[in-house]
Amino acid sequence: MSADKRIEAITARIIERSRPLREAYLTRVRAAATTGVHRGVLGCGNLAHGFAVCSPAEKQALAGDRVPNLGIITAYNDMLSAHQPFETYPALIREAAREAGGVAQVAGGVPAMCDGVTQGQPGMELSLFSRDLIAMAAGVGLSHNMFDAVVYLGVCDKIVPGLVIAALTFGHLPAVFVPAGPMTSGLPNDEKARVRQLYAEGKVGRDELLEAESKSYHGPGTCTFYGTANSNQMLMEIMGFHMPGASFINPGTPLRDALTREAARRALAITAQGNEFTPAGEMIDERSIVNGVVGLHATGGSTNHTLHLVAMARAAGIVLTWQDISELSDIVPLIARVYPNGLADVNHFHAAGGMGFLIQELLKHGLLHDDVRTVYGQGLAAYRIDPRLGEDGSVRREPAPEASHDAKILASIETPFHTTGGLKMLSGNIGKAVIKISAVKPDRHIIEAPARVFHGQQELHAAFKNGALGGDFVAVVRFQGPKANGMPELHQLTTVLGILQDRGQHVALLTDGRMSGASGKVPCAIHVTPEAADDGPIGRIRDGDIIRLDAVRGTIEVLVDAGEFAARPKAAADLSGNETGMGRELFAPFRAIAGPADQGASVLFS
Structure with a gap:
């Protein structure tokens, strides 16, 4: 499938503008990749420290150069509802890695603050800078040179962009992003907003406000409105960093766990030791970045990504500008209505057809580049799916619906909610x-x-x-x-x-x-x-x-x-x-x- 000529023209402009930086970046990535299994450069004392707590079988495996070692960078903490589910992920990933003939280790943790807690407070002044600090912290974890691929566990506002910057800085390593999913639907977002407004006008008290907020933010998972955190998940899928269909499956479900195990196995399959080597820095290119911007416009995503996408692209030697983003907005129609752009939440969006329908619709009309690399090993057309749980507990993928299950939430390109991305x-x-x-x-x-x-x-x-x-x-x-x-x-x-x-x-x-x-x-x-x-x-x-x-x-x-x-x-x-x-x-x-x-x-x- 070929992209719309206007999309192609903007992409070509970005490629030409980025050429000097991108070529220098790819030279660095390829040089790092050609050194082979990176543990091979470690001295015996270095390696002994690196696998000191591993089992005897794992030590034997890591002492050689054939068994891949999967690094886990985690943003887990149990104050953030979106990140609390990550507590159990390392055990799932280690088990999946062993079954696939590899090893997995937690390479490091990164800070993860909640903007919802710090809104209007002094701590919010650390929020944006935490993105770059997260990239640095992930870099520290990966600096031990013990890993052949990385899975990144993160969801919220600055965490995913920071982890993407890290993944592209260590672009010689394959990178798979593993989400936790949205919390189940609670108090409708418009009702929450109504109570907030009544409180601001002095018509209800703090008790009523706290009750409404607690019914809205009520359990594990991402907040269900379409802010930066859920925009992040959309981006990771449409840019090919997620396994197909991974973005919006609720935490604590068998399908969520199956997707996590699958992500670990896939990360091990795309290392340099195998036949499908997919280093993150080669996988993500100008077309991937344009796809991310298109997804942002089509869904009415977060304005914060006018900052984050620019920084993420720059980490890969790609120069994206606000003018590029604005011109793409004039081309891409808005086809999703999720709060605050509508009454639905992300669970309703997923039920209406979700990412599979969205990608299918955009591809059908040439608004995305299909000829990109993804962690799944195929072009973006492979993401036109509806994820299900198979009878054997694995992930089963069915074709995305031909028509939206709810046209008030997900529309077709022919009947958009708005003719531009806004x-x-x-x-x-x-x-x-x-x-x-x-x-x-x-x-x-x-x-x-x-x-x-x-x-x-x-x-x-x-x-x-x-x-x-x-x-x-x-x-x-x-x-x-x-x-x-x-x-x-x-x-x-x-x-x-x-x-x-x-x-x-x-x-x-x-x-x-x-x-x-x-x-x-x-x-x-x-x-x-x-x-x-x-x-x-x-x-x-x-x-x-x-x-x-x-x-x-x-x-x-x-x-x-x-x-x-x-x-x-x-x-x-x-x-x-x-x-x-x-x-x-x-x-x-x-x-x-x-x-x-x-x-x-x-x-x-x-």
């Missing part, structure tokens, strides 16, 4: 920004209103509580970028701005910070770059300046005389409160060297 780049005299409009009503795609300037979401909250946010306005929340305070998500603004919009006010957000991966119905120009702390124009906006946000034309501008605007001094902000507490002092070097948002807000590729 994720666009904005540019103008304020700089560059991104906006997600898949859940924003068309009459809110253009907002022109005076600025109300705040240096943090707490200031805006205080103004709301004091009844000082009347009329139409664009909330400018600045000094929230990576250099200022680590670029925390400003998720708490969603409810406040939603309330004001529901009251009939025309409101929008302009910020150099991040909005939640579940950002919804209010127009939000986010990730503004250059940021205020880097002398960006957003720092020269004053209260009362007229801001025009035009998501149709793709512009964001302050309607002030150009000469006057350029002559204004940048705003001053006391950022000392961001420097200490909850570990923030440890991340001072990260803040100092963080790159701009449009380059992934990374400390690794700045």
Whole structure:
């Protein structure tokens, strides 16, 4: 199947732009791969340390050069609901490895924080930087040079992008990503949002709010709305890092365990010792990255991936830009409605046909590259399936449904929910920004209103509580970028701005910070770059300046005389409160060297 000519053209542009970096990267990967079984370079003392706790049979196996050793990088902790199921995975993987004639060892653990716990708290200022720290931590685990392939256990917001960066840095090793799946459906997401709004308006108390939240987030597994965590799982499958159908099977089920065992066996099958060697750095290429962006648009995925996909691509020597992402959005229609872009959750999405139907539909219309490599060993067409549990306890795959089981959740390309993906780049005299409009009503795609300037979401909250946010306005929340305070998500603004919009006010957000991966119905120009702390124009906006946000034309501008605007001094902000507490002092070097948002807000590729 050939891809749409417009998709091919954007892919070709990325290939040409990336050529110098990509060629240098592949040279490094191939040089690392040609050294053979990497344990062979270890001295006897080194190797003895590496398998000291293994069984006698495993020691004998690892002493030679024929038995593959599977490294496990795990983000397990039992505070995160999405990662708690990983507690039992190493035992499953070791057993599957033994049955397949290999060995498996936990190579290392990586930190995994929950943005849901830290939203609006000082700890959120560590969140984005944790992505690059996770990549580094995984690198430490793999630096022992004991492994022939790696399985990566991670799900949530920064964890998967960090693990992908690690997998591509160690691109000479095959890499299979193993998810834990979403929790079962609890309180509907729209009902949870309703109670949150009532609480913000003072109409219900904390007890009612906590009860609603607890009924929504109620057990093991990923949160069921379509934020960054579930966007991660979609990406891993559509980019070929997952086994087909692995993304959205609930934890603690026989099928989930069967998929985990299968992933371990497959990782061992694609090492350099076999006939299907699939190093991650060769497997993932420009076409894989474009497929990921297409999947993001088709499902209305997280805005955070305008940062993460750029950084992930860069780890493989591929230069992806916001312009690429925006142009792909103009081509790819929105065919999934999952909260906050609809009432369904990811369990409903899976039941409606899930990833198999999504990939089938996109391939049918040339919106994906089929001629890619995957961990499954075939092109992306092999992912057009519906996973089931076989009678013998193994994974059985049936063809994806020809038609959606629920057209209100998953649509066809012929009858999309929106003709574009709804994720666009904005540019103008304020700089560059991104906006997600898949859940924003068309009459809110253009907002022109005076600025109300705040240096943090707490200031805006205080103004709301004091009844000082009347009329139409664009909330400018600045000094929230990576250099200022680590670029925390400003998720708490969603409810406040939603309330004001529901009251009939025309409101929008302009910020150099991040909005939640579940950002919804209010127009939000986010990730503004250059940021205020880097002398960006957003720092020269004053209260009362007229801001025009035009998501149709793709512009964001302050309607002030150009000469006057350029002559204004940048705003001053006391950022000392961001420097200490909850570990923030440890991340001072990260803040100092963080790159701009449009380059992934990374400390690794700045």
